[in-house]
Amino acid sequence: MANKGRAEMEVGADGVALITIVNPPVNSLSIDVLLCLKDNYEQALSRDDVKAIVITGAKGKFSGGFDITAFGGVQGGSTEQPKIGYISIDLLTDTLEGARKPSVAAIDGLALGGGLEVAMACHARISTSTAQLGLPELQLGVIPGFGGTQRLPRLVGLTKGLEMILLSKPVKGEEAYKLGLVDALVPRDELVKTARFWALEIAACRKPWIRSLYKTDKLESLGDAREILKFARAQAQKQAANLQHPLVCIDVIEEGIVSGPRAGLWKEAHSFQTLLLSETCKSLIHVFFAQRATSKVPGITDLGLMPRKITKVGILGGGLMGSGIATALILSSYPVILKEVNENFLKAGIDRVKANLQSRVRKGKMTQDKCERTLSLLTGVLDYESFKDVDLAVIENVSLKQQIFADLEKYCSPNCVLATNTSTIDLNLVGEKTKSRDRIVGAHFFSPAHVMPLLEIVRTHETSPQVVVDLLDVGKKIRKTPIVVGNCTGFAVNRMFFPYTQSALLFVDYGLDVYKIDRACTKFGMPMGPFRVADLVGFGVAVATGMQYLQSFPERVYKSMLMSIMVEDKRTGEATRKGFYKYDGKRKASPDPELMKYIEKSRNMAGVTPNPELMKLPDKDIVEMVFFPVVNEACRVLDEGIAVKASDLDIASIMGMGFPPYRGGIMFWADTLGANYIFERLEAWSKMYGDFFKPCSYLTERAAKGIPLSAPANQTRARL
Ligand SMILES: C[C@H](O)CC(=O)SCCNC(=O)CCNC(=O)[C@H](O)C(C)(C)COP(=O)(O)OP(=O)(O)OC[C@H]1O[C@@H](n2cnc3c(N)ncnc32)[C@H](O)[C@@H]1OP(=O)(O)O
Secondary structure, eight states: OOOOOEEEEEEOTTSEEEEEEEOTTTTOBOHHHHHHHHHHHHHHHHOTTOOEEEEEEGGGOOBOOBOTHHHHHHHHTOSOOOOTTIIIIIIIIIIIITOSSOEEEEEOSEEETHHHHHHHHSSEEEEOTTOEEEOOGGGGTSOOOSSHHHHHHHHHOHHHHHHHHHTTOOEEHHHHHHHTSSSEEOOGGGHHHHHHHHHHHHHTTSSOOOOGGGOOTTSOOHHHHHHHHHHHHHHHHHHOTTOOHHHHHHHHHHHHHHHOHHHHHHHHHHHHHHHHTSHHHHHHHHHHHHHHHTTOOTTTTTSOOOOOOOOOEEEEOOSHHHHHHHHHHHHTTOOEEEEOSSHHHHHHHHHHHHHHHHHHHHTTSSOHHHHHHHHTTEEEESSSGGGTTOSEEEEOSOSOHHHHHHHHHHHSOTTOEEEEOOSSSOHHHHTTTOSOGGGEEEEEEOSSTTTOOEEEEEEOSSSOHHHHHHHHHHHHHTTOEEEEEEOSTTTTHHHHHHHHHHHHHHHHHTTOOHHHHHHHHHHHTOSSOHHHHHHHHOHHHHHHHHHHHHHHOGGGOOOOOHHHHHHHTTOOBGGGTBSSEEEOTTOOEEEOTTHHHHHHHHHHHHTOOOOGGGGGOOHHHHHHHHHHHHHHHHHHHHHTTSBSOHHHHHHHIIIIIOOOGGGTOHHHHHHHHOHHHHHHHHHHHHHHHOGGGOOOHHHHHHHHHTOOTTSOOTTOOOOO
16 A cells, blocks of 8 residues: 655754655644654664754645544554554654654644644744644544643643643644744744754753653642643533543643653553544544535536636625625635615625624734724625626625626626525526526525635536636635535525424424423534524524425425414514523523413414323433434435535534534434434334424435445435
């Protein structure tokens, strides 16, 4: 098998061995790279002409950490691993850090995870000011495994070290220097030269020879450290009660502080090994690759098309979505022209963008100066005159979309991409009156558009691949995760979201408690249960959406009257301070005993007698009752070719619905339970409660054949 990366060594006349990690695209530390590093070290330590060593990464990137692609092989048992502690103790601690020749890390681009851990084992670190340094392993369900749990707190102090590790939050070179994580900041073109000089200075005892594993000056006293760790444990549990690995990480750090760093390294090595095989780690690794795979669309991104340069974006409508989209675009340096129908609406739209930016200033995410420079990219207009040179026009929720598209066709250049932000409108209808159907595309942002990470790119049969490639590129530049989907009511995310609320409403009619359902969902890991979400969004939207679904999918909509009854009583959610919950002045939700009268009315209208047995159900059953219909719908979305692959739906469920990432997304989670189990439960419920639960043919077939729901179906033709 071909080697996965290497480390190259070159010995200079100055007596410095320069070791370069070469493993594109991010110089990850594969086992091959690490074994090369070991060979290089053995050579450098034995050669008389080598006085000191510098480690760097090829092409401006130190290293993105351990090779994540190898995790899958280890988890599946197909890749053999080095023995426990071999990399962190034998190689990095005893060979590199314990060597009688000094090492200096020359860091540019990124030093993440194992990359930073290699750098911390060196005796000094020189960095550029823009490099990113961090230990993001917890994001992947593991802990730092090459000594990071021991060395980072010793270099930057326990509080900062915990923050960086538990929040997977990297720092820029500049901050790393202030924290003491790096020893000097230099411009990129002086990086290696300075590191060489520094290494020779250490060898000549003119600069300190520091083994960070044994540093104690930054560590708090044992009593203080215990208090800090206690607080960190409480925070970790509060933030994600279902996750074990943050607590394991804190235990490992504590071991090093209480019993010494060597004991800490051993505990780290054993814990890393155990966590690597956990369901959480498998799920999070799946999510890492699934997220990157969303921008790989068969038949679109494999045609060799290059994205065209988008230099200016026109937005029609400065409402909530239009202003949010404008904010997202100017934040990524796109000049934007915002068009409204009159002065008042235009001012309101621009004020919304200003408020979005000001909120970033207040939170310390942006300086006032940067805020003003960003705002200068936005121009408000009342006519189409300035649309001549826009490359992308995004139409927000304005009526007469057809007319607007016909107007745009007259005013914009023939190459301008025409995008519409809609969650429901049929794109084929929108383009009906134009000759430009090939450049019409949906750009479904989620509210608030400048904050939510997901972007559904909706294509019709006629949308050209070039236009999709262009929008994928814009999505990446504005830091959204784009999912390419076909045209249908609700696209992928809302189609999956709808049964979530529907199922919850059905079971309330049949006797379950609103608050019990919400609690079961939040314990499962959802940020909010379906009823709390409905309050947040407002019932107006939910009722209107329900009507559209009823039209499109009449055979599987449960017609609950509960929300409509509440709307009649002007009880429409958080905005009216009363929905399924009641809200105080600070938007704090609490259960409302009055709700029962609406529920009883809804049950009467449905002609349903509540079953008291349902209230005795454990949370697990409630979660399945709410989510299996979502799985069923996700299967239909996949079967119809609306989504091109199951992992796209995993990302859509995580980023669009708040499905817990540590469960891997809706389809990944479903496969951990098995298609057959889900089929049987849905089938049983469909007999008791009706067609809403009826398993679709995709699910039925896979359950019968024992095929995972996520397995690609080559026979499924994309219907768009
Ligand atoms: C023992 C140790 O403690 C354990 C570890 O080190 S675990 C690993 C810790 N490191 C990380 O978590 C970093 C993960 N990577 C990232 O956050 C980002 O990829 C990055 C910041 C490095 C680069 O981001 P960006 O420039 O946007 O590029 P991105 O699209 O994410 O990645 C480029 C490619 O590199 C791959 N890649 C990134 N990091 C990788 C890694 N550590 N191993 C293997 N492949 C990696 C991606 O999968 C992607 O591949 P693709 O082009 O085939 O889709």
